[in-house]
Amino acid sequence: MPDSDEPRETVADIGEFGLIGRVTAGRRQPATTLLGPGDDAAVVAAADGRVVASTDVLVEGVHFRMDWSTPEHVGRKAIAVNMADVAAMGAVPTALLVGLACPKSTDAGVAEALAAGMWQEAARAGAGLVGGDVVAADQIVISVTALGDLEGRAPVTRGGAMPGDVVAVCGRLGWSAAGLAVLGRGFRSPVTVVGAYRAPEPPYPAGPQAALAGATAMIDVSDGLLADLAHIAEESSVAIDVRTSLVQVHQRLVEVASALGADARHWVLTGGEDHALAATFPDPREVPDGWVTIGTVGRGGGVTVDGLPYEKPPGWQHWR
Amino acid sequence: MPDSDEPRETVADIGEFGLIGRVTAGRRQPATTLLGPGDDAAVVAAADGRVVASTDVLVEGVHFRMDWSTPEHVGRKAIAVNMADVAAMGAVPTALLVGLACPKSTDAGVAEALAAGMWQEAARAGAGLVGGDVVAADQIVISVTALGDLEGRAPVTRGGAMPGDVVAVCGRLGWSAAGLAVLGRGFRSPVTVVGAYRAPEPPYPAGPQAALAGATAMIDVSDGLLADLAHIAEESSVAIDVRTSLVQVHQRLVEVASALGADARHWVLTGGEDHALAATFPDPREVPDGWVTIGTVGRGGGVTVDGLPYEKPPGWQHWR
Structure with a gap:
């Protein structure tokens, strides 16, 4: 009415x-x-x-x-x-x-x-x-x-990662996926995760910051961390391994996942639409403030988690 | 099937x-x-x-x-x-x-x-x-x-026309409208006008050419000649008068209009989507090759045709 x-x-x-x-x-x-x-x-x-x-x-x-x-x-x-x-x-x-x-x-x-x-x-x-x-x-x-x-800098593409680099992220991971899961169950709270789904807050200044710090490759996490790191791995012809012990899973996501019977770490590894930035850096000491190192770049191809293939579907594509 | x-x-x-x-x-x-x-x-x-x-x-x-x-x-x-x-x-x-x-x-x-x-x-x-x-x-x-x-030139906006300027156009007018009328009646030919509706061919180089020649205002004719000249008149705070004796109505349009019981001149004055360019120039002698002078700029506001308001609806807007 x-x-x-x-x-x-x-x-x-x-x-x-x-x-x-x-x-x-x-x-x-x-x-x-x-x-x-x-x-x-x-x-x-x-x-x-x-x-x-x-x-x-x-x-x-x-x-x-x-x-x-x-x-x-x-x-x-x-x-x-x-x-x-x-x-x-x-x-x-x-x-x-x-x-x-x-x-x-x-x-x-x-x-x-x-x-x-x-x-x-x-x-x-x-x-x-x-x-x-x-x-x-x-x-x-x-x-x-x-x-x-670009303010005079070279663009940071997906194709410059080198074996020996470290992988780091800046911004939220899994929050939008958690918010979507909450809304999908018919709930409207907690507002922190629902708000993250409704309007992501990408860390824009972290992009130029990473470029200045010598980032060799960079991508924004739109399809999910593993899916987007796979783009860097492919374009750079390298292998990327994510260490779950380094990946932060915020307590709020753990709580929401627990309430919904979901897996918070899965949201963090595969949830898209938070638009965090993921980048590779030649030297762990050059990773800028606000960025968190989560893995390493090696020879080969593809993305692994703690050295193994990730078993759940990494991200999603339209129409699939 | x-x-x-x-x-x-x-x-x-x-x-x-x-x-x-x-x-x-x-x-x-x-x-x-x-x-x-x-x-x-x-x-x-x-x-x-x-x-x-x-x-x-x-x-x-x-x-x-x-x-x-x-x-x-x-x-x-x-x-x-x-x-x-x-x-x-x-x-x-x-x-x-x-x-x-x-x-x-x-x-x-x-x-x-x-x-x-x-x-x-x-x-x-x-x-x-x-x-x-x-x-x-x-x-x-x-x-x-x-x-x-812009190759170093100032952009030519809609707002620079001055009283005393002449108005000129480059490119087709009314062809797309004629093609649309033909298709609307269930015909597929003549292909010249139907093709003009399907894919306009704007005279891209005429834009920089007009800028180099000193054009004071310019617009592409997307909504119809009179409607788009009205944008120049409004943004430049001038009056524009179009002389129908100067506006070319191609023989092919006359033939198509005759066959459909339509008015070819109306198509030329109000038909959009040919994406011709219309511009104003301070001096008639500076109008570049390929452009056709069709009117004058004076004090006041609005667009007239041979000194009088045009009686049919000038162009169209979405949702109206």
Whole structure:
């Protein structure tokens, strides 16, 4: 039953240009936004002479559920997953472009709240929301492109890990998976894990920090720690071994897993969507503050856990 | 009835990474692509110290119909509409990032053909396809972000037109609208206009050309000539008058309009999606080759045709 008999204002009521006007009015842009929204294209500073760029698409019912997250959370998440990719190259996020496809009947307030969440997360990294497009579709689809600045450094790819390196992570692991498990059972708390699912908080500055510290390879953990380390192993033609004795499993995850009859360590090893950063460093003493060493790089290929293949499915792919 | 009893291979069969592998394998990147697809993010040259960026989203059933266009056409169109925005700033397109949301049951060949069309159109402008994302959704949604290089020039916005300027256009007007009208009546020919609807061919080099010639304002004609000139009029706080005696209506459009009982001039004045470029120049003698002067800029506001308000609805907006 609706809260009142007042007709809701839909995105169709205010129109494409009306919505764009509302979600951009009065917003402050960082100095890197040389020309913001409203023209055919934006102009963003790229002082380095290069620009880092990444695109992700989030689909209602696949990547988020409007009954499990507020629109602000969904907006924050859409921005976070992209800026984490930029950080994982060792770059500083500078600008974001957003495509929003949604049904004509979408409450205008929902669209505005989505945008508010996007602005909030962009501001957390100092990036501008410089352009976008709004179109009608059957289901909410959010596409985001994040741009970033390498500040003169070489990009840290997935392909530079060397035997003898150590593997380290920065940021949360398993929290989003725990939150998803909680929501899937029909619960709404504890809010710490549910909030981690709704809107991850990637450690953006840790990307450039790792690059400065000499990281040889880096990735953001979107599909799960083991699945994403497997990308580094493959691209670098190395073997990676994760030591479970080094992997922190937060007490809160242990409690939640216990209540649900789940395995907290499995969440930590395979849960995606926290967008922690994982990187390899040549020297254990060079691993920066805030990073935790969790394993080693050796000759060969693939990812092992305590020297053995991990037995549960590592991460997931769409359509599989 | 299917063509054969062989089971089709779907995007679900080959998986997200399988599809990305197929559509990127063996493709050549331009020199501006410093790091192409396959890592967390791409790295693109931005020698100018700035990057131009624009995003558009195309939705099946709204912006294209798979029964009216081949997947190659849809791919070409998705890229063209974005690169036209970059050109309309006076920039050269350098790189594209693509988000593809499609049903799990989508034929893998359709997805590959979409990508082939994208590569084809990107190559036409010398730009690279540097990154992307593929996700499951109920309907095909294609989001594209185009990046571009201003080569040291100031961006040509919508806001610089001055009273006394002339208005000129480069590229086709009304052809896509004619093609849409033909398809809407159930016909498939003439292929010239139907092809213009399926895949516009924006005159990319005309954007930098106009900037070099001193264009004071520029826009790509996506919503219709009068609607898009109205954006220049509003952002520049000027009045624009279009002289119909100067607006070329191609004989082919006259023939098609005659056959359908439609008004070819209306298509030219209000039909969108050809992605011609419209610009203002201070001096009629500075209008570059290939551009056609069609009107004048004066004091005041709004767009008139031969000094009078245009009586039919100028262009269209989503949701309206």
